Amino acid sequence: MSPRLVRGADDAAGRGPDTPIEITVDGVPVAGVAGQTVGGVLLAAGRRAWREGPSGAPRGIFCGIGVCFDCLVTVNGDRDVRACRRRARDGDVVTTQSRAGDR
């Protein structure tokens, strides 16, 4: 299986009712939950990779805390936003980035 959000009903932390949000990723709508990071929304939607390194190699979340810069995306026109640190907001327009062909 792929990464997934713990079901609200099963959550030992006693999460309140989820507030659904929707972002678009390269124009495609992706459903999420308020409080998730952009990276969290992508992972929970079954995407492990969304950026390309210089050779075109796939990259997604690696360090999860803003250190490795693997997960960079463009959010509402701002390039190089760390998806693991940016809280997703309803309506965010996310586009993926590639470094393929940089060299």
Place this chain on the structure above:
Amino acid sequence: MARHVVVVGAGPAGLAAAAAALRAGARVTLIDSAERPGGQYHRMLPEAFAAERPGRLHHGWDGFDRLRRHVLGHPRCRWWPESPVWSLERPEPGEPRPPRVHVLRGGPADASGRERHVLDPDALVLAPGAHDRVLPFPGWDLPGVFTAGAAQALAKGERLVVGDQVVVAGAGPFLLPVAASLLEAGAGVLEVLEANPAATVLRGWSRRPWELASQGGKAAELAEYAGLLARHRVPYRLGRTVVEARGDGRVEEVVTARLRADWSVVPGTGRVLAVDALCVSHGFSPQLELPVAAGCEPRRAPSGSGWPGSASFVAVDGDQRTTAAGVYAAGEITGIGGAAAARAEGLLAGWHAAGGAPDAPEIAAPRRRRDRARAFAARLAAAHPIGAAWPGWLRPETVVCRCEETSYGTLRQAAADRAGGSARALRLGTRAGLGPCQARVCGPAVADLLAGDGIPSGDPHNRPVAQPIRLGELARPPHREESAT
């Protein structure tokens, strides 16, 4: 007017520093790049989750919860969340004051159009913490391979499970709480692999047994994790690690192998295991760019290496004072010691930064706790070292620098070509460490790989721009605050 103490980092060390500085009568500005306090150890759920029982996911939640409410609600404390410190500006030589602190505020992570703020504190406490150290191995750059810290941050911080057939591998006691977080969140954990053989781990743990008694809480916490693993029938194997991850576009299987004490692979012991996620950590790297920018000197490791080595930390005296005027350091940047050591160091750093009486009775206990926690950390480090033979896992095509995709073969070739000479020339030639992460991830590994060739790795922690800032933000004039005194 009261002294103004700026504390960078609101994890266990920074929160404690803020509390002690407030107690000593100072004005405090507590700054963190995250939205909520806690750091990585007490990473909080987002407010939008409206969690009723957040403490279920944490050790020592009640104490943390009381402390953060006290500090953040204190009338002399100013709390600046989502505020990266992007630069520290040193005073003119001979001017005995702490550096000027440059902060970005007023937007979410990596937003554009944030405002620049400049602070001139009377004293500065640095408590930026650490991140996972991960050694490269074939396939570690496949999607689905996470640092152990990432898996825990996702599980604790936003209730996301990375997989259902997960292997947790690497070195150190941190693998246990990570596996526990995954199990708690409902992930399937296949096995937890500690690379160090039992003999190494037991020798480290059994040194100076009289010191263990005073750290009963920590030992009990580790025993609790071991019990949880046992209940879920998750094996904890010593002397075995993941030497390769394979898959088509994502990790689908791992190859594990038995290791000798020096982490060389025992031939013929390879096993293939189907996985949907792999979590790795071989220890921690302190976040050193701010102390380096502040001009703090490194603590000389027993091996004699300073900043360039793969295990360097900030030098502090008994009062957590660094060699830079007015700058104090606490937590993982002074040595990987865990939350208890960080809290005690934070209390001392905050107290002294605020000008608290050096012989005050209330700091005697934190001083003893700090020394005991440090001794315990030294024991753990001895039990979970990084074996020198780890480069034996690498193949010529194995990526060492994830950002620039510099391979081990390219690095070897450049090192063999001594005409290149300096570390700088080698970095420019291979691009290792020059990508977006600025060597935060590959720096220690590259330093280790080149140490055998006698090529010093330069200063991998020298990042004058400590956090990304956009040109538009740089161009706008900052909000300045005059020094309070």
